[in-house]
Amino acid sequence: MCSMNTLPTVIREAVSSNLKSARSVRGISLSGLAEISGIGKATLSGIEKGEGNPTIETLWNLARSLNVPFGQLIASEREEATVYTAAGISAKLINRETTPRVIETFVMELAPHTKRLAEPHMAGVIEHVLMLQGRMLIGTSSEPQLISSGQSVRFKGDVQHLYQSLDEPCTVQISVIYPEPDNRPSCSDDKIRDWPVTIDDWEGLNVQVDRMGLEARQGIVARKLTFEKCHLEAQMALSALSDNLRSARVKVERSQLHLVYEARPMIVSLSRQGTHALIQSIAPGASDALRQALDICNLGFSPWRSLSQHQKNGLEDIAQSDSVCLATLAAEALTRHGYPCVPAQAALRYERSTRMDARSEKASFEDRINVDAYAAYELVHPAYAKQAVAIANELQDHLGSAPGSIIDVGTGPGLPLKMLLELLPELNVTAVDPSAAAFHHLKKLFADYANVTPIQASITELDKPHTPYTAAISVGASHHLDTLEFLQSTRAQLTPGGLFIVADEMIAEFENASSRSRNLITHHLQYIADTLIPISPHTLEAAEAALVTLIRQHVPLALFDASHSAYAEAENRTRKLLEEIRALDLPSALSDPLIAFYRLHFLELEALVAGLDYEVEQKTYPRCFQDLANTAGFEVLRHSRLYATAGRSEWDAGTHLFVLKAL
Numbered sequence: 001m002c003s004m005n006t007l008p009t010v011i012r013e014a015v016s017s018n019l020k021s022a023r024s025v026r027g028i029s030l031s032g033l034a035e036i037s038g039i040g041k042a043t044l045s046g047i048e049k050g051e052g053n054p055t056i057e058t059l060w061n062l063a064r065s066l067n068v069p070f071g072q073l074i075a076s077e078r079e080e081a082t083v084y085t086a087a088g089i090s091a092k093l094i095n096r097e098t099t100p101r102v103i104e105t106f107v108m109e110l111a112p113h114t115k116r117l118a119e120p121h122m123a124g125v126i127e128h129v130l131m132l133q134g135r136m137l138i139g140t141s142s143e144p145q146l147i148s149s150g151q152s153v154r155f156k157g158d159v160q161h162l163y164q165s166l167d168e169p170c171t172v173q174i175s176v177i178y179p180e181p182d183n184r185p186s187c188s189d190d191k192i193r194d195w196p197v198t199i200d201d202w203e204g205l206n207v208q209v210d211r212m213g214l215e216a217r218q219g220i221v222a223r224k225l226t227f228e229k230c231h232l233e234a235q236m237a238l239s240a241l242s243d244n245l246r247s248a249r250v251k252v253e254r255s256q257l258h259l260v261y262e263a264r265p266m267i268v269s270l271s272r273q274g275t276h277a278l279i280q281s282i283a284p285g286a287s288d289a290l291r292q293a294l295d296i297c298n299l300g301f302s303p304w305r306s307l308s309q310h311q312k313n314g315l316e317d318i319a320q321s322d323s324v325c326l327a328t329l330a331a332e333a334l335t336r337h338g339y340p341c342v343p344a345q346a347a348l349r350y351e352r353s354t355r356m357d358a359r360s361e362k363a364s365f366e367d368r369i370n371v372d373a374y375a376a377y378e379l380v381h382p383a384y385a386k387q388a389v390a391i392a393n394e395l396q397d398h399l400g401s402a403p404g405s406i407i408d409v410g411t412g413p414g415l416p417l418k419m420l421l422e423l424l425p426e427l428n429v430t431a432v433d434p435s436a437a438a439f440h441h442l443k444k445l446f447a448d449y450a451n452v453t454p455i456q457a458s459i460t461e462l463d464k465p466h467t468p469y470t471a472a473i474s475v476g477a478s479h480h481l482d483t484l485e486f487l488q489s490t491r492a493q494l495t496p497g498g499l500f501i502v503a504d505e506m507i508a509e510f511e512n513a514s515s516r517s518r519n520l521i522t523h524h525l526q527y528i529a530d531t532l533i534p535i536s537p538h539t540l541e542a543a544e545a546a547l548v549t550l551i552r553q554h555v556p557l558a559l560f561d562a563s564h565s566a567y568a569e570a571e572n573r574t575r576k577l578l579e580e581i582r583a584l585d586l587p588s589a590l591s592d593p594l595i596a597f598y599r600l601h602f603l604e605l606e607a608l609v610a611g612l613d614y615e616v617e618q619k620t621y622p623r624c625f626q627d628l629a630n631t632a633g634f635e636v637l638r639h640s641r642l643y644a645t646a647g648r649s650e651w652d653a654g655t656h657l658f659v660l661k662a663l
Contacts, residue, residue, distance in 0.1 A: 014076035015059065016050035022066045022073065023048075025579055027368055027606070032615040037065040056091060060118065067122055067575065069178055071096045071104035088114035094173075102178040110136070110165040110172075117141060118161050123568035124179030125157035134170030138163055189223045189564065195230035195237075195265070202244050209247050209257070212269040216255035222563035225267040234261040241265060251338045253303050256529060258556035268556040270529065270563075274644025274652060276301045276383070279390055283397035290396065290423045293325055293389045300333030301386070307337050320344045325419035328385035335380075340533040342593040345415075347376035368610040368617070370603060371437035375413035377600045382527055383643035383655045387475050387503035388419035390642060390657050394501050395424060395471060398659075404470040407432060409459045409490050410477020413441035416503075417452070420473070427451065430469075433477075434458040459489045468495035478504045479619040487632035491662055500634060500660040502625075508646055508653040509621040514567055517612055519646065520619065521562045521570050523653040524608035526645040528555050528601045535594045543584040544595050550580055551601050571612060578605045622651045625658065634660035 023033060030048075034041040039058065046052040047062075054062075063070040071093050088111035095105040110116070129138050130152045137144040138153055141160040145153050155161060157176060196202045212223045230237055241259045242248045245267075248257060258268040278298050282291060296318070299305065307315070318330035319341050327343040334341040378384060395406075408417050411431040421427060428451045433439055439456040446452040455462075460481065472494055478486050490500055507523045510516040532552055537545040554577040561570035581602055590596060611617035620628070626636050636658060643655035 010076055011074060012050045012052070014074055015052075015054065016048055018073045018075060019044075019062060019066075020048050022068050025582075026066055026575070026613070027578075027609065028066075028613050029367060029615060032613050033062075033065060035614070037061050055087070056089060056116075057119075060121075064119065064121065067572070069096075069102045069104055070121075070176065071102075071106075087116070089116055101180040104176045104178075106174045106176070107132075108163070108172050108174055110134075110163065110170045112165055112167050112169060114165045116163040118163065120159050120161075121157045121176065122178070122572075123158050126154065126177040127157040127161065128152065128154045128175040128177060130173040130175075132171040132173055134165065134168045136163060136165050136170050136172065138172070189220065190226070190560075191224065192226050192228060195227045195232075196244075206244075206246050209245055209267060209269070212267070213247050213252055213255045213257065216269050216271040217252075219271060221271045221273070222560045223269040224557075224560050225269075227265045230265050232265075234265075237261060237265040241267065258529070258532070258552070260553045260556055262553055262557065266557075268560050270556065270559055272530075273646055273648050274641070274654060275648075275650075276643050276654075277640040277650070278302065279386075279393055281393075281397075283393050285400060286393070286396055287423065289323075289326075290389070290392055293329060293385075293423055294393065296326065296329040296333055297386050297389050300329065300336050303336070307334075307339075312337075312339065316341070323422055324379070324415060325385050325388055325422045328379045328419070329389070331380070332382070332385065335531070335533065340535075340594055340597070342596045343379050346379045346593070346596050368613075368615055369606050371413065371435060371441070373599060374603050375415070375438075375441045377596045377603065378413070378415060380531065380596050380600050381604075382530055384416075385419055386642050387655065387657070388416045389423065390640075391416075391473050391475070391501050391503060392420050392423040394638075394657075394659050395427075395473075395499070398499050399471060404428070405430065405467075406471040406473060407469045407490075407493055409472055409474040409486070410480060411442055411454070412438045412476065414438075414445040416475040418445060421449070421452075429453070430455060432457055432459055432462065434461075459493075460485050462489065462493065464492050469493050469498060470495060471499040471501070473501045473503075475503045476505065478502055478625070479506070480616055481618070483618070483620055483625060484628045484632060487629055487634065491633045494662040496662055498662040500662065502656075502658045502660065503642065504656060505619060506622050506625060506653065506656050507619050509623060509651070517571055518562050518565075518567045519621075519653060520608060520611045521567070521574060522559065522646040523619075524604050524611070524645075525555050525559050525562070525574070526653075528604055529559060531597045531601070533594060533597050535592060535598075539592050540595065541587050541591050543586045544591060544598070546584055547581060547586065547598050547602070548595075550577060551598055555601075574605065575609060575612075578602075578609050581605065621653075622656050622658075625656075629658065629660050633663050635663055637661050 030041050030044050034044055043052060047054055059073055060070055063073050074093055075096060089108065091106050091108040093104060093106055097103040131147045131149050133149055135146060135148045137146055139145045139155045139161060141162045144162045147153050196205045215223060232240060238259050238261055248259060254272050256270040256272055260266045260268060278301055279294055282294055315330040315334050319327050319334060321327050324345045327345055331341040331343040405428045408429050408431045411417055411433045417429060417431060431442060431452055431454045433442060434457055442454050446454060472490050494500065507519040510519050535548060537548060554573055558570045558573045561573065607617050611619060629636055638659040640657050641650045641654045642657050646653040
């Protein structure tokens with residue numbers, strides 16, 4: 001038996017390995033885990049090296065912070081795996097079940113007059129305690145119960161709870177029962193019915209589903225219908241629903257119908273909220289290329305306008321053209337009108353750049369997001385080219401035909417800038433980005449451009465220029481930095497009266513951590529839900545088929561959960577989905593061009609989880625951005641929501657455009 005102040009070697013080894021594994025699965029850096037847990041980075045590093053001596057409370061803290069069961073951190077194949085602390089408490093994991101739910105059983109010993117006030121576990125956890133020896137106060141901290149040897153108590157473990165011995169040593173057996181992944185709270189929008197068998201059953205189901213669609217268009221955010229007594233295998237059940245439901249075969253605006261299978265077949269109906277702003281004012285002196293881009297852009301975002309066969313054929317030709325901007329606009333217009341299309345420039349095989357060490361101790365963008373894949377598949381992101389068109393139109397309107405030199409803040413791999421230069425080729429641009437992987441693609445893309453000067457640096461690292469820029473632009477970069485620093489640093493690069501045009505994703509307004517998480521989930525997952533294009537699994541590699549199945553199953557259900565205040569369930573499902581996708585051996589080359597959408601979904605999930613962890617993804621909401629812009633010395637000249645993801649107001653979630661003037 002070791003000293004009460006020393007963690008046994010077997011536990012140090014187990015915690016070292018398990019902590020590194022759990023952190024790797026979550027994809028969070030040591031700095032990020034330190035921020036979430038409040039444990040110093042040096043301490044965490046020591047624990048991962050097997051050199052630390054963490055207490056039970058430290059280990060519980062880490063389990064909560066990583067959202068994993070406590071036993072997962074201390075699990076060891078060796079019998080003597082016991083946790084000791086210096087506070088008169090010892091605990092030993094004696095059993096761990098993982099299916100159908102995780103149940104961890106411990107024996108805990110307390111010295112006389114010992115108190116342990118435990119912080120809440122993850123949502124939905126229940127504790128069942130059997131008193132083996134002595135008497136203790138046990139239960140929630142607000143209502144503890146006194147139990148004696150042979151008695152038991154059951155209480156919620158997701159609130160603060162108490163273990164307190166009296167005047168004698170105590171021994172208790174504790175079972176920590178984690179919620180089943182699919183044990184979500186039921187609600188009035190979650191219905192159950194028998195699987196249809198007769199023709200009349202199917203007709204009744206069609207009427208019911210038509211009603212769900214009507215309710216979605218009228219504002220009910222999410223409904224779910226789950227089938228019982230279905231004896232078909234998953235794919236056969238989904239095929240039967242697809243073949244027999246009218247709504248599954250018709251594209252209906254303002255509502256979405258998703259067919260999923262999780263233990264049983266389900267139908268999820270989602271309301272499609274918000275309006276995507278059209279770019280209605282064409283700047284004086286606009287070139288033919290800019291006018292054509294505006295026409296295609298507005299055609300794609302005008303759902304009331306159906307495509308003629310002539311228009312469809314023309315868009316298909318443009319989607320395969322050499323112009324990145326026009327091809328991307330045309331492909332999205334086709335996709336939004338029900339003809340899924342990938343632009344010619346979306347890579348069917350992505351290039352792997354050489355990884356470089358991050359400059360900062362904090363996680364860099366490429367630590368959380370696959371930049372190489374992003375450079376290949378970002379063109380199928382909703383409204384991606386629309387941002388470049390809107391920026392070009394604003395620059396043309398404000399600066400005319402002689403815009404001078406501008407700075408592009410957070411250029412990334414560079415495709416939005418390439419689109420902009422196709423529309424305004426006379427621009428001289430300094431392109432700034434700190435990511436080593438992104439800069440590799442940026443230099444390659446503009447190797448032959450005399451009017452583009454790439455600089456690998458953060459905007460916050462640049463000195464004030466001798467000749468300030470007349471304008472600055474930024475696409476999708478403001479949320480990767482402290483937004484105020486981003487704005488202040490860019491303001492320092494501009495002449496008074498200079499223009500700063502920002503296009504970026506922002507979420508709906510939030511006031512606390514839980515509402516921020518909910519809004520992140522609904523925002524990112526709506527981009528995915530909007531591009532869950534049908535694709536035959538028979539044309540795909542096995543891993544690609546699994547990717548499609550996983551995303552089509554979990555994204556609608558996570559959106560349903562988030563819409564019904566089951567935020568923890570939605571987050572857990574999202575994290576589990578990303579974990580399962582990361583485990584797939586996805587081929588480097590696509591077996592079908594349309595898989596580019598699902599590879600983008602993978603990246604969107606990476607961004608979502610990074611945002612939940614607040615690492616390299618730090619999205620704010622539009623009115624907060626406006627306030628920060630004013631604080632940094634800008635006047636907001638114009639704002640519009642180019643693409644709506646959640647909420648009906650132009651100030652809700654989506655892709656936003658801000659036109660700022662330096663004061």
